[in-house]
Amino acid sequence: MVAPILKGSEIPMSSATTIIIQQGKLLDFIDGTTQREETPEEYVRQEIAKSLVREYGYAKKDVAVEFTLALGSRKPRADLVVFPPDMPHTQQAARIIVECKAQSVKATDRTAGVGQLQSYLSSSPNAIFGMWTNGLERYCFRKVTRAGSISFEEVPDIPAFGQEEEDAERPHFDQLKPASSDALLFAFRRCHNYIAGNQGLQKPEAFWELLKLIFCKIHDERGSDEVEFYASSRERNGGVNGPLKVKSRIDKLFAAVKSEYPTIFKKEEMVELTPVVLAYIVSQLQMYSLLESDIDVKGRAYEEIVGANLRGDRGEFFTPRNVCRMAVEMLSPEEGQLVLDPACGTGGFLITSMIHVIDKIRASERKKWKDDARADKAIQTRASRYAETHIVGIDLNPHLVKAAKMNMVMNNDGSGGLFQGNSLTSPASWSDDLRRQNLLGAVDLLFTKAPSGNKASN
Template sequence: MADTKVIVIPEGKICDYIDGKFRNDTPEEYVRQTIEKRLINEHKYLPAQVKIEYILQLGSSKKRADIVIFDHDCPVQKQEYVKIIIECKRETVEPKNAKDGIEQLKSYMSACPNCEWGMWTNGKQKEVFRKVIDRNGKTYFDDYNDIPSADGNLEDIDRPKRNNLKNASDDNLLFVFKTCHNHIYANDGLQKQPAFFELLKVIFCKIEDERNIPDELEFYATSKERNNPDGQLTVKKRISKIFDRVKKKHGKIFEANEEIKLVPRSLAYIVSELQKYSLLNTNIDIKGKAYEEIVGANLRGDRGEFFTPRNVMKMVVFMINPTTHERVLDSSCGTGGFLVNAMTHVMNALEYDFSKQIGKLKVEWNNQELRVFQDKVSELAKSNFFGFDINPDLVKATKMNMVMNNDGSGNILQANSLLPPHEWTDEFKGKLAEALGINKSDIRNHETIEYFDVIVTNPPFGSDIPIKDENILKQFELAHIWESKSNPRVWIKTDRLQSSVPPEILFIERCVQFLVPGGRLGIVLPDSILGSPGLGYIREWLIKNTRIIASIDLHADTFQPRNGTQTSVLFLQKKTQEQKDTEEKNGTMADYNIFMAMVEKIGHDKRGNPIFKRDKEGNEILGPDNNNVLFLGDTAEGSRTVSLQQKKKLEDDQTPEVPEIFSKWKKREGIAW
């Protein structure tokens, strides 16, 4: 920040993405800013082509159009040269609204003789029109899937080509997912959860089509198909063929006789909304935020499931640093966020090695090289990444998340992993044994499950969901009653079991049981485990069986707005039997340092709203947006070069700083991983 020029934002204002002016921070403005980012980053319009709150003359009155776009070679930016008009409304305004609906947009388009395109959106619904004037001078407005991009190519609106698929930016993918889900919910008579799973089927088809290199894309719905019954049936037939391939490839997720239940009209609409994006190549954070937010809104359960914020997951994965040869597990995988981040971390290393091997950066790879790399990723996911969860809906959601990001759906399994291993279902043991390359009979009890090098997890926790089953409890030393002896204070395990134990305590021990000797664990836990005097026996057990590497104290609002429990992330490394025997023989524990940090700023408040950095006077500031840099380079003909870096509010979040500090500390301590 020392060399960065910052801009102060007045209270209650936002800085416009395109023209830099301060405007009131309202729901309508949020929609407009999201559309502006899409115009620049996806459609590749230059900021100079786009005007905000442009005054239009409609008869004797003047109106403000939210956004208008001119051709880049327009001689003068006057009303008669407006090419595209976009109207942005808050979510509560419906398209048929008499004052602010699509008729308002059409009146603006009619008042601009050369305006060919218009878009109306409220963030959850979108209507696009192309103005057509027949030979008799009568004006018609034809429905279209989307406005054209800066190159004016209309074919890509109806049937995108592989090299023209767009990477989503900022909240646009979240907008699209919400729009599609709301459309199904409103038009197909499905409740929220079934509507969500129907959307998942369509997303699976989209990803399968993108992976089907080098064949032409088949996941599309033209504007004409979308707007007539026969065309809608054509789309359904085309997508159903893709879904047949999906079912063969993902038989563990979909039954062979399963079908897409959406009516043809809804399916055509959803396909038209998704078809322009590359779900495979869009930034993981954008995909993750969109996907996990919509999953959380539809599948959040009542078993203490509070999904970990993305910034915390990223921090934990960077600190625990999984490598390409290590098996990684999330024993309470939820929506799969930890696994996706871990897989991405490993994929980045794999991409670096592969690029070095063939002497090309990824942007230069041909189709064959892409397929080879994709196969390497699939093999890595199949052999090294595992996720367990008791909730079958979350298992399916995690598989989808892994497929959307890196094709790693194979080892996401439904199970109550706290059960004694001999009580695990035969199906679960069979699939797990096959993936681990062992015999099913090798999985006998809690002493024979040391198979994972790295575990990253956020187990369900809470005294309102205790474990009382004696068959489960007797597997765990931490489920016994421990008595404390003072002078010096020590804890002694008795033979008696506690009557009930919160699940997070058992998950600590189960995760250590899952680890190979020397394996490492990053686990989110309530602070009471680390600080409560009555739980000192847990800390004693941890010191005996693990090396405590680090403890990161998280801000109280980390899991807000849904849960206010104060939490920390604990990083542990499992001791070998030789290390434990040596310490027991010597009567002393090995002496070592522990890395400790407090994350005092988590990037959002207790309502879940983002918190941004402020100057000394308390004003929000702007800094460079490194994710949105538009560059149009010189061509052989010597055309202009434009380099543009937009500004954005800087989230007040300390989690990205912790791994860097931890990495330096780790080197000083001689910790190799």
Template sequence: MADTKVIVIPEGKICDYVDGKFRNDTPEEYVRQTIEKRLVNEHKYSPKQISIEYTLQLGSRKPRADIVIFNKDCSEKTQENVKLIIECKKEAVEARNAKEGVEQLKSYMSACPNCEWGMWTNGKQKEVYRKFKNDKGQIDFMDYNDIPSADGSLDDINRPKRTSLKNAYDDNLLFVFKTCHNHIHVNDGLQKQPAFFELLKVIFCKIEDERNIPNPLEFYTTSEERSNPDGQLTVKKRISKIFERVKKKHGKIFDSNDEIKLAPRSLAYIVSELQKYSLLNTNIDIKGKAYEEIVGANLRGDRGEFFTPRNVMKMVVEMINPKMEERILDSSCGTGGFLVTAMTHVIGDLEIAFAEQICSPRKDWDNDSIRTFNDRISEMASNYYFGFDINPDLVKATKMNMVMNNDGSGNILQTNSLLPPHEWTDEFRTKLAEALGIDKSEMRNYKTIGYFDVIVTNPPFGSKIPVKDKNILEQFELAHIWENNKKTRVWTMTDRLQSSVPPEILFIERCTQFLTEGGRMGIVLPDSILGSPGLGYIREWLIKNHRIIGSVDLHVDTFQPRNGTQTSVLFLQKKTQEQKDAEEKSGTMADYNIFMAMVEKVGHDKRGNPTFKRDKEGNEILVPDTNSILLDGETEESAVVSHEQKKKVEDDQTPDVPAIFADWKKQEGLSW
């Protein structure tokens, strides 16, 4: 690999992805940079073909087009050789805007005699046009699904083949999801939440169609279909057939009488936006970020639900290191991020084992091998992955997240998991017992629910949502009043219950009850539990019942911009009854080391804006983007030299912690 070259970015500037020039960091520029990355990494245009802020001659005016693309074999970048023009606007500018809307784009295209294609976008909506001469010899414009890729193939625009599907890059999938959701919200008159679920139905159809190997893809709309009512109805009929298969396959998610409620026009638009991508093969981090961000924006409730950032989930899962045949639970699963991350971690091990078994690396697997591997993932999900949440909409969203990312919805169930087990609904108890392979009568009370080997969770927390129900409180030692002997500094539990308890305190004990002996958990908790003098009884209870493996102190901005609570991740391993009895008999507790770390940088600030590494003078730095997709005939070395795509370096310490923890764990003799 070529030597890494670090470049400093002046304050308030960004480095253009194509030409490397510094430009003002504005909302409009964000849209343009997103499009530039898509042109290079998805459409495979060489940066040498692309000009940014290209000056056009329109009579006496000389406006600058945001992005201009020339033919690959073009020797001179003259106005006559312009092939494609793209105009990028900030979100506030509408397509019908008289001065900056699509008419501006059409005037630019008309001034370039050989310009056939144009695109206008504001990040929320996108319009694509193909220029042609009508029967009267006048310039006219036809709506199209998308601009052609560098190879110029139009067939793939209208009906993509499996081999032509593109993996989404960087934020482009989030960009597309937001565009589609906004289109439904505005054009179908649906509120945000119903609009979100309609979008998910269409996403499921897309995934089902991709999985329907070896049949040709049916999830598509041609440009002609999209632009007329009869064609839009044809698209709706085609997608509805796919949705019938989806309902049969995912009966736990969709009712048999469910249907896609979108207007044919909206459905055709959304299909045109999604059809070019492979949702199966796109990087899981890119899919997860896009999905969880749009879920969080539409389903966030008022029960202390502050969804965990992906980088923190990844850190926790890598440290807790779940294995292939361990039962894994998130007792407050939210959008399902922890479960997806845990399953992705284990799928890596499963893939290695499967490749060894069939003596073939994944890139060489045939369709039968892929199907067999996906069946094993589904089997693993149904046997070993569990998620509970009180919010039925989040339960549905989690199931969808699991299917979209890992081909298995697991056992995602709706319940208030703090209730006494005998008060859980019969439906919940039946489904859970069936998945655990036990009789539901065995789950009698809080002492008989220890079935999970690993728990990763971020419980709802806050004084605004206290638990006051006596039936719930009496299950928990931590719901009792504890007294502190000031001489011995020992806490003693009394028979009296507290009148109300914050939910995160109860979730600590409930998660411990859910664990098998020797089971381990990573749990996000407010720092008050770990440091407040009045909560010393919780720490004493934790030490009595667990080996405290580690504590990672998170930066105060971790859950911003929505929550500024200072939090930590606590890693615990449940003691066996034998260990507790031995310690009680001897009057002493085992002596051991505890892993401690502080994460001072989490990759974003208190407003939620990303933060990047800076040099000693405080300027942001750039390094070559080795993750950009190589063009035909390129190597990593030639790509760095030829078009010099660069990226900022996220200022995030969470990826560093698991490796340090793994070394410490070896020294301590911890085998997991």
């Protein structure tokens, strides 16, 4: 297991290797030795490099950083170039080209925008796919050559290792990738900004529309036989009819979501996005498996977007994920213990507790059963029962309760144990549903970080 590398620290990478990271430098993920200037653009490049290896499955040896291309008399350097396995790193052999920029650079920039990427693809005869990103925006293209003329089609994603070009259009469940590092955070930011900028909604309204689609994505992963949460490039660029096909699939998914979660969504609610905007958002999320993504990756992405839209003036601040994990590991909840957070916010302590106990359940059942299928069934039964009966959260802010329920569903469920209420008042003033929990004298472990601020009541 490789130890993490901390800036300014001396960390042994193996019994024979020690690397010292200089102040203001980043260690190159691909070669593991080069120290690059810590700039906004470099941060984006390193994150995408991690994605190419961890999410898309390409070997580090088949990825080149700052690869020199020949464009007439110019010799620019492409940020990341992917080559077929065991092929020489030449411009002729290049298969995928990725350009990474700082967030301040726009896709429409005349010299550093998507046009730069397309010029690189045009000069590389066998490069078919390209990606341009600044961390907030992300565009993927497929080069099409017809009768000697080159054009570019925008596609949802670049292919993963071993994936055929056609398969990149409609993903299959076994091809979905858990999001790593900040990839999901970038995707949520892109989607939220795109909705706000292209739908005419205020950012909080855009946030709720994004959460509807996150729920549709989760429902698709859990309940569909084939992926329905997708938008092909032909649909996105197919005039009126293409985006309408995407909308039809998403509307069916959302109808099922409303039926499954009536306490979160009202019967009359609809996905309010135009078909064109909807198709774009779907294309940005379709390649990920939200259920399989690491809890900290999802938590960091989700809570940033929640915090930017729902943090009010009552001193609401979300507990950092590492603090949640530290507290939960210290008390180490057991399956039979009732866990309460009386100021739960988006549910960080509760989700961390739930995952902690489910990991114990998983270890127990794996030891008991030799048959993985029987073990998985037992794990799911015990985990669902625990999440439904032993995880309880209360928060005064009804919007945060709704967001917490969404967060719990994204991480395994347990959303039925979340209630709106003031935990500082007498239980007599609570809702009937909350009083029926009979919490007084029944709570085994309490995790919380009460709201704090000049206007908070403590």
